[in-house]
Amino acid sequence: MTRMLALVGVILLLSACTSLVEKGDKLYEQGMYQQAAEFYQQAVHEDATDVEAQQRLNQARHKIIDRGLIEVRMLRLAANQVGAADKLETILRNQSSWHIEAMGAQAATQNEEIRYAEQFLRTQAKDLANSSYPDKFRWFEQKYAFLITNAQLATMLSGYQQQLGEHAKSKCQALAEQVQGQRFFLKELAQKYCSAWSVAQTFKLDQQDKSRYRNIVFNKQLQLNTSKRRAHEQLIDGALSELKDQFQQSIWYAPIGEQLLKLTLTADVDYQRNSIQKQQEKRYLVKEWRPDPNDKSKQVEVDVERVYIYPQTHYHEEYSARLSYSGQLAGMSLANQYMDSQSNQTVSHSANFAEAELAPKSAKFLDQTSTFSDYLTRLTHGVNDELTKLWASQYCQNQYAQNSMENVLRCARVESDNDYVNSWFERQFGINYKAMRTLYGV
Incomplete structure (x- = not known):
């Protein structure tokens, strides 16, 4: 009886997986490769030994990359260099995640678009390095990490580090000067920021946070x-x-x-x-x-x-x-x-x-x-x-408080998408709060 139940279970599982593959095939035939890949992925998830589903998944993913490269070219020809670079970065990240290597015509197209993107990246890096926002440069490196690697630009970008470090040191010192009294959240930001840029600082704060509870x-x-x-x-x-x-x-x-x-x-x-x-x-x-x-x-x-x-x-x-x-x-x-x-x-x-x-x-x-x-x-x-x-009510609504810098950082902990928060980070660092959190763990 137990053997029979186990056999029925296997049959049902295989039947379900076959059904998922068939659904994926129908979408694939209609050119809906992303949706087809989702069904194939589900089939593989349910049965890792399903070779047919894995093959179909790889085929769909190759089609997704092909279509993505076409979109990259169209964006570039439309003079949308940022859109083209963003799309190409996504393709490269997907290839790494999917363990797919471009071959033949696909590889040729991809390499051609990387060469076009290389000039865009060089120009962007130079402009950002000359700005007063070193963190925009770091976010640029984070955002296009795979594209920078494939374009072999890491060495060129490292040449800007001394220049960026000088801007960051000034920013760090300006932050540190503000850390006093009850600005405990500002201290945390300044500590992480200065440490990330290898700038030593000392801070003067009260011993106890009057606004919080022990x-x-x-x-x-x-x-x-x-x-x-x-x-x-x-x-x-x-x-x-x-x-x-x-x-x-x-x-x-x-x-x-x-x-x-x-x-x-x-x-x-x-x-x-x-x-x-x-x-x-x-x-x-x-x-x-x-x-x-x-x-x-x-x-x-x-x-x-x-x-x-x-x-x-x-x-x-x-x-x-x-x-x-x-x-x-x-x-x-x-x-x-x-x-x-x-x-x-x-x-x-x-x-x-x-x-x-x-x-x-x-x-x-x-x-x-x-x-x-x-x-x-x-x-x-x-x-x-x-x-x-209650925390948001206390710190996200009083946007004109005397201690607005500290209020912003306290508000950010509970409302990362708050316009009040992000406008302040954009003014201070050139990037929004979520980007700063990714870079520095603030």
Whole structure:
């Protein structure tokens, strides 16, 4: 039986892969090579030994490269040198990722476009090296890394390093002069930036960050009217521990933070159970011999209905919980609440009478601990998002703050696409925040 199931599984897998290849073939025939490659890739993913799918995938990828080279040429002829270089870089990166080497006419076309791109790269490098933004040059090297390698321009570009280093040293010194007081995020940027350009600097900062928190403390206000009080208390302690972990993973936490975040957690739980006894009847049939009404000398077997009476206990439960936490975070409210109630009807009895198909029955009571655990999860769910929103509210909306440089860097941690953030980085470094993060890990 096990062998049969395994065989069926293999057949289904092969059938699925064949279906994916067939779908890819149809798209390939229509010239939709990218979409075809996705089906072939899925087939290979499901069965790495599928040689046909792998061959089809390589064919589709070669077609994608062919078409890409045509697009490169069209962009170049349209005088869109940046677009042509970007597309050619993508092709080269794909070839490396796909382990494909250009051959024949494809290689000839690719080499021709690389020669055209070489002049564009030389001109761009010279212009960028002469600008006051050394980081634009570094981003240029990162952006066209494969094209630079294939055009064998690495040695030529290295000739600009001394010139770029002088610009970067000036930028580093300007940043370092601004690092003082409460500018902790600026210090981190300056440290990484200066280190990347091999410029030694010292910084003067306060010992503690007045805007962040070194710990979180809780004030518990509990009204637990339930027989499961101890279990509820343990669940609350677990939830508070989770809250603390989440807070310490948030941007508001810092070992050098000056403040303590104080949160009040309120939990009001009420549980009531009432029970009443009721007499329950269960009708059942038994076989008995009775005189045959048609022949008094004979007996016949007939069904006779009887009644079995037994006691039942009927329970009615009511469970309700009102949960909340609240506190002040940098003058803003950090709070949430959750409330819910449940009712339950259940029955139990101890009757054990096989003739009436009766067996003892236990009451199915509400699982208070499981329910309360779910309530706590709902209460604390999303606290990370709320902490992030409050940080953004504090540092991404006040664009004209006196300490705008520090505000920008704090805002960037939670809103990397913020126009306020990117306009500042463009002015300072000539590239946006995401590019700076890629280059320097800021």
